[in-house]
Amino acid sequence: MRYELTERRQLILKLVIQEYIESPARPVASETLQRKYNLQYSSATIRNELAALEELGLLTHLHTSAGRIPTDAGYRYFVENLMERQALSPQEQRTIQHQFYQVRGELEQWIHLAAAVLARIAHNAAVVMPPRSLEVRFKHLELIAIYETVILLVLVLHDGTIKQQTLTSEQPYSQDELSQVAQRFNQQLHNAGLAEVERLERTDWEPPLSAFEQTVLELIARAMRQLEGQINERLYHDGLLEMLQQPEFSQPERIRQAIAILEEGKGINPLIPQALSSNGVQVVIGGEHVEDAMREYSVVLARYGRGRDLAGVVGIFGPTRMPYPRSISSVRYISSVMSDLLAELYGQRPDA
CATH class of the missing domain: 3.30.390.60 (Heat-inducible transcription repressor hrca homolog; domain 3)
Structure with a gap:
């Protein structure tokens, strides 16, 4: 769906999403936006804009007196239109490169390292599909x-x-x-x-x-x-404890659900073929998933490798309240590092 938002509504939507992601899942009130971000609009004006964004389906609220929280559509608009790209710092990149350099010739180890690094950066669970030929020959x-x-x-x-x-x-x-x-x-x-x-x-x-x-x-x-x-059935994962520390997982049932998704791969495996056939980073948010169990989660995936000869997938799995800019940049960077390592290991050029 196309949304024609004024600059003011874009700004307010962006700030609501940023604040909600950075906070421990607290709804965002107009007074918070005005005070924290020094907005040159009255609280009444901000409330009107929040109401308008809610009518468009980009925000919602849990009860009458609460502030707003993003919807899946709001997150999607943010990712596609408002999000500022956040590249990993030079220091982070050097550290990651050094870690991979230490295990560069050991394929199994750098697959596990990729999952551990992504989980640490994004504070969510990470998944890695080992490289393999996409066509059985x-x-x-x-x-x-x-x-x-x-x-x-x-x-x-x-x-x-x-x-x-x-x-x-x-x-x-x-x-x-x-x-x-x-x-x-x-x-x-x-x-x-x-x-x-x-x-x-x-x-x-x-x-x-x-x-x-x-x-x-x-x-x-x-x-x-x-x-x-069976091409996409073998997924390594890491970062479960990091993800479960978030407020979304205060209920035992939600914890069991997240563990089942990671251990069994049922909600993530169906996304692998599309990631393998696509260039760039793929982001699937909440209700965009086919599996009902995935409707409260987002997944960020990217392929790595050498064309169809040898390729795998790296990604991040977590609640929809995910730090999308950092998650996307980290997945993009790790996929690039792994493509280079795979090319070095097999002596061939990686994906462009």
Whole structure:
């Protein structure tokens, strides 16, 4: 929805949101705005403007005598139109770079470090999806004879993921015979994505596939489908205690809900594909979420990595009363640092 706000209403809305974010979730009264920010308007004028902003759906109030608090629409207008960009200070950037430099060659450690740094900066929970290929692609297959008709299938994908599965054949195969079968697939499926593997399932091979080879091909396709569906399921998180110290979490039920969201990832995982396919920082506020359990939370996400070859997501999760300028700038900066580290680790250029 488009809002045509005067400069005065924009200023008052901005100050209400800033004050509400900085305070321990206290509604903002007209007298507070006039006194603290030395506004050159009377309290009556400010009250009228607050009422007008409430009619527009940008502010609301909890009861008659209370001050105003932002709505989801008010936060959205603030993020898109009023928010001043707050870059991390040079000192903060140097500290972060030094921390990452110390673990630069250890992928697992800097994923955990990214979550810890974001949580500390934003005083909210942080989530990090490890980097992986956004398209599951075949790299190598091994078939290993275990015992008579029992065979171990080892599938290696382009991003280093390894999938192992045992299968039973109707007749025994020697290791040489299994190696020949594996070599045929390695030649035919080299660097193939899931769509190509599924196409080859429907294609007549020359020479034709044996029943055993057809079973192997079906297992390869099934494993790749499962792995592609799991791309965004592994999320690291940190900062739960920082987030739970905020006044929004005074009730046990709200605490349990937040823990469940982070531990199970149900409300955050659906946002990952959009973040992976987008450039810049994505902000989802309150009622914009599809999941009902997420309606009182905001999420700030950004992708990092190298195109579709290898990419992940970093982000912040917290109540809608979130310090958006600092959250957005920290997510943007950490995603940039991680893109550079990933490029250095794999010797390729990061995303532009």
